[in-house]
Amino acid sequence: MSSKKKLYALIGHPVNKSLSPAIHNRMFNKYDLRAEYITIDVKNLNDFFESDHIENLDGFNITMPHKEDIIKYLDEITESANEIGCVNTVKIKDGSLMGFNTDGLGARKTLERFIDLDDKRILILGAGGAGKAITYELSKYTEVCVLNRTQKEAKALERFGTAGKKLNFTNLKEEIKRSDILINATSVGMDENVSPVPKEVLGSELIVFDIIYSPMKTKLIREAEEKGCFIMDGLWMLVHQGYKSFQIWTGKEPSIDIIRKTALEKVSS
Ligand code: NAP
Numbered sequence: 001m002s003s004k005k006k007l008y009a010l011i012g013h014p015v016n017k018s019l020s021p022a023i024h025n026r027m028f029n030k031y032d033l034r035a036e037y038i039t040i041d042v043k044n045l046n047d048f049f050e051s052d053h054i055e056n057l058d059g060f061n062i063t064m065p066h067k068e069d070i071i072k073y074l075d076e077i078t079e080s081a082n083e084i085g086c087v088n089t090v091k092i093k094d095g096s097l098m099g100f101n102t103d104g105l106g107a108r109k110t111l112e113r114f115i116d117l118d119d120k121r122i123l124i125l126g127a128g129g130a131g132k133a134i135t136y137e138l139s140k141y142t143e144v145c146v147l148n149r150t151q152k153e154a155k156a157l158e159r160f161g162t163a164g165k166k167l168n169f170t171n172l173k174e175e176i177k178r179s180d181i182l183i184n185a186t187s188v189g190m191d192e193n194v195s196p197v198p199k200e201v202l203g204s205e206l207i208v209f210d211i212i213y214s215p216m217k218t219k220l221i222r223e224a225e226e227k228g229c230f231i232m233d234g235l236w237m238l239v240h241q242g243y244k245s246f247q248i249w250t251g252k253e254p255s256i257d258i259i260r261k262t263a264l265e266k267v268s269s
Contacts, residue, residue, distance in 0.1 A: 006035035007056050008249060011048060012063030015039040017214065020061060022266040023242045027254045035250075042066065049073055059091045059249045067129045074099040083160075084136050086129045089245045100248055103130050104137025106241035107183065107211065110232055113240075113256075115181075115207060117142050123175045125167060125196050126185035127153035130211055134185055136160050145175050149186070173201045184210040189218035196220065204228035213238050216267060235263055 010020045016039065024037035035058075042048045045066055062070050067086040071077060074090065077099035081087045087099035107130075111117060120142050124135055127148035138144050139160040147167035148154035154164035165171050167186075176182060176197075188196040189212045197220055202208070208224035213234030224231050239259045246254055 003034060006033070006058040006249075008035065008037045009040045009053070009057055009060040010037070010063060011040045011042040011060050012066055013041055013043050015041050015063065018063070019213075019238060019263050019266045020242060023239075023259050023262050024246060026262045027246050027252070027259070030254070030258070031250065031252050033250060045069055045073065057092055059089070059245075061245055062088050062090065064129070071099065073097065080104070080136065084133045086133060088129075088241070089248055091248050100244075101133050102241045102244040102248075103133035103237075104135075105244055106237040106239075107134040107185075107209070108137050108141070109240040109243075110236040111138075111181070111209065113236065114230070114232060120180040120207075121145070121178060122181045122183060123147065123179035124183045124185055125172075126187075127157055127164070128185070128187070131185035132157060134183060134211070135162055145179070147171055147175060167196070169198070172197065176201050176203070176206065179206070181207045181209065184208075184212065184218075184220055187212070189220055190214065192217075192219060194219060195223060197223075199223040199227065202227045202229060208232070210234055211237050214267075235260065235267070239263055 010018050018039055021037045028035040070087050074097045081099050081101040084101050086101055089100040089102050091098045122138055122144045124146045127146055135146050135157045139162045144162040146154045146157050146162055146164045149167050151166040158164045186196050192215045202224055204227055207230045209232040210218045210220050211234040212218050216233050216235055221231050242259055
């Protein structure tokens with residue numbers, strides 16, 4: 001007798017442009033698993049938890065704006081998700097909901113794919129959900145400074161042993177000079193005509209990683225490329241995170257290259 005088809009989802013608002021269904025459904029197919037990944041547009045978490053969806057799901061990813069509020073609905077969360085205060089992956093087993101955060105790991109795995117983090121000083125722009133997770137993860141390995149528009153949020157990340165300051169032109173210019181790697185973890189750049197970093201402060205030695213993946217070539221990435229910087233796009237982080245969710249749910253370790261290829265095909269379709 002065949003087992004029940006498993007169901008996974010991305011919940012959040014909006015979710016209609018997500019690449020995750022293409023990635024996970026391709027992997028389920030590749031491993032011959034009876035499973036499907038769907039998107040569920042969720043404006044209100046209470047409504048979601050009272051709906052039939054929750055009965056049918058085996059796991060789900062969470063995107064904006066629910067990564068923090070989801071925690072109170074879960075039975076258990078990992079130590080790292082607790083430290084960060086955000087969950088983006090949930091595994092459901094025997095009715096119990098376990099929360100994970102894979103954002104930081106996704107960013108670190110992206111960096112390590114291309115560079116050695118030893119002795120590198122990292123400047124992170126943004127202390128929102130993604131910024132917190134990346135700061136938590138990278139500060140375990142190397143020196144990190146965070147700049148954020150709202151200074152209080154940057155200062156709060158000093159609990160991870162980092163420096164936290166206000167994001168303004170003076171601090172940006174000074175901190176870029178002292179850093180080897182710049183990571184944009186703000187949402188500035190989702191509009192392709194805007195960058196959080198004026199081109200004039202980018203030097204050719206700087207390694208630039210923009211975690212925004214839509215558009216893939218943000219203004220920051222385009223200008224960094226023009227300046228001769230080594231660049232990494234946000235699709236790499238999405239790919240590494242997708243890998244981790246898939247592993248948490250299925251125990252399988254899919255090929256990063258196939259996930260990246262699937263995501264690229266979806267982006268250009
Ligand atoms: P979030 O929690 O809403 O945080 C947004 C961040 O952007 C905050 O630090 C906010 O600063 C800053 N910000 C917003 N508008 C700004 C402005 N005009 N000037 C300066 N700073 C501004 O969002 P998130 O979940 O961290 O996501 C941030 C971005 O990362 C999004 O574009 C998201 O799509 C992307 N992301 C990518 C991946 C991936 O896998 N590649 C994963 C997660 C997120 P304040 O604190 O001052 O508001």
